[in-house]
Amino acid sequence: MIYLDNGATTKVSAKVKKAMLPYFDLYYGNASSLHEYGQRAKEHLENARKRVASLIGVDASAIYFTSGGSESDNWAIESACKFGELKGKKHIITTTFEHHAILNTLKEKEKQGFKVTYLPVYENGIIKLEDLKKEICQDTCLVTIMFANNEIGTIQPIKEIGEICKENNIIFHSDAVQAIGQVPVNPIEMNLDMLSISAHKFHGPKGVGILYCNKKIPLFNFINGGAQEQGKRAGTENLANIVGLTVALEEALAHLQENSLKETRLRNKLFDELTKIPHSKINGDKVNRLPCNVNISFEGIEGESLILLLSEEGICASSGSACTSGSLDPSHVLLAIGLPHEIAHGSLRLTLSKYTTDEEIEKVIACVPKVVEQLRKLSPVWYELEKGRRNHLI
Numbered sequence: 166m167i168y169l170d171n172g173a174t175t176k177v178s179a180k181v182k183k184a185m186l187p188y189f190d191l192y193y194g195n196a197s198s199l200h201e202y203g204q205r206a207k208e209h210l211e212n213a214r215k216r217v218a219s220l221i222g223v224d225a226s227a228i229y230f231t232s233g234g235s236e237s238d239n240w241a242i243e244s245a246c247k248f249g250e251l252k253g254k255k256h257i258i259t260t261t262f263e264h265h266a267i268l269n270t271l272k273e274k275e276k277q278g279f280k281v282t283y284l285p286v287y288e289n290g291i292i293k294l295e296d297l298k299k300e301i302c303q304d305t306c307l308v309t310i311m312f313a314n315n316e317i318g319t320i321q322p323i324k325e326i327g328e329i330c331k332e333n334n335i336i337f338h339s340d341a342v343q344a345i346g347q348v349p350v351n352p353i354e355m356n357l358d359m360l361s362i363s364a365h366k367f368h369g370p371k372g373v374g375i376l377y378c379n380k381k382i383p384l385f386n387f388i389n390g391g392a393q394e395q396g397k398r399a400g401t402e403n404l405a406n407i408v409g410l411t412v413a414l415e416e417a418l419a420h421l422q423e424n425s426l427k428e429t430r431l432r433n434k435l436f437d438e439l440t441k442i443p444h445s446k447i448n449g450d451k452v453n454r455l456p457c458n459v460n461i462s463f464e465g466i467e468g469e470s471l472i473l474l475l476s477e478e479g480i481c482a483s484s485g486s487a488c489t490s491g492s493l494d495p496s497h498v499l500l501a502i503g504l505p506h507e508i509a510h511g512s513l514r515l516t517l518s519k520y521t522t523d524e525e526i527e528k529v530i531a532c533v534p535k536v537v538e539q540l541r542k543l544s545p546v547w548y549e550l551e552k553g554r555r556n557h558l559i
């Protein structure tokens with residue numbers, strides 16, 4: 166199989182797996198226990214926290230281990246909203262194409278009387294700073310804008326957004342789940358108050374993530390119980406996962422540049438070759454995007470059929486995000502960048518990793534045009550386009 170769905174999840178690296186194993190039957194103590202096993206676990210836990218903190222250049226006390234990106238996003242928004250409410254501020258600014266962990270949490274906040282402004286992301290999938298400046302008001306308590314989009318990979322001007330938030334004394338949170346390990350993420354330099362990270366997107370295990378939260382924002386108690394995570398998130402720590410995350414992050418950051426160069430080269434090759442297919446279009450900014458992300462629409466076909474046929478050819482790809490597949494609604498991300506419904510339906514997302522090879526990309530380049538042609542032959546929409554009864558949209 167050729168796995169090109171790394172935006173959905175990644176393989177655990179050999180180094181990470183090896184690092185995790187002793188925590189199942191050797192260092193299995195509960196970090197809250199007083200005996201030798203417990204104290205050793207505690208040491209390893211705090212050591213992991215320090216290592217992660219130094220990797221992103223922050224204080225260890227600002228690192229909270231969570232169950233992943235979704236939890237970190239929920240916790241960040243709930244905390245910022247509670248803090249805002251105390252000051253009588255109930256306005257949030259975000260974008261139209263956030264991950265559902267953000268969008269659905271904000272929907273709940275709207276029900277609770279918060280006002281949410283959704284900034285447009287335009288055809289290139291990037292916000293305009295003037296739009297953000299215009300929307301900020303006395304009432305704004307939180308700006309939450311994703312670092313890099315999970316479907317089209319476009320990267321936001323995070324440092325500039327951070328400056329605007331700082332000038333206006335507004336909490337700035339970013340979902341950096343797709344960005345970390347792919348592009349440099351520096352919370353201090355970028356004026357980020359809160360940051361969400363998930364290990365399984367950079368060759369770590371599933372079910373573990375980080376919420377970075379600086380001391381300006383009081384995190385509320387997310388899970389009541391024991392005193393873990395500074396008393397704010399109870400539950401015996403999943404040390405195997407936490408160590409896995411730490412090693413995965415170390416590995417990703419140590420090889421960031423070489424992986425990024427390789428993936429960018431392979432990505433551009435896919436862009437060059439796949440856009441030779443007539444009536445195709447790259448979605449999102451071509452340059453200002455993650456090295457691993459390819460997203461292309463082909464007119465006259467259904468993305469789901471394309472994915473199924475590619476799977477039969479031994480290629481794992483996706484159309485839109487894994488979270489929304491299964492529903493037949495077109496991707497909210499592709500609609501947000503202005504694609505008409507029928508074009509949004511015919512999209513292909515290929516997400517590369519450090520394990521992706523030249524040979525694999527050659528196979529994909531040979532396979533996709535054939536499959537697109539095959540599907541177009543069976544497509545009533547394509548038939549009408551060919552007969553001139555419908556106008557081409559791309």
Ligand SMILES: *Cc1c(COP(=O)(O)O)cnc(C)c1O
Pocket residue numbers: 172173232233234235236264266311313314315340341342343363364365366372373374
């Ligand atoms: C995968 C993903 C999440 C969710 O992370 P989990 O660890 O799976 O909960 C959140 N945001 C973005 C941008 C993602 O890509």
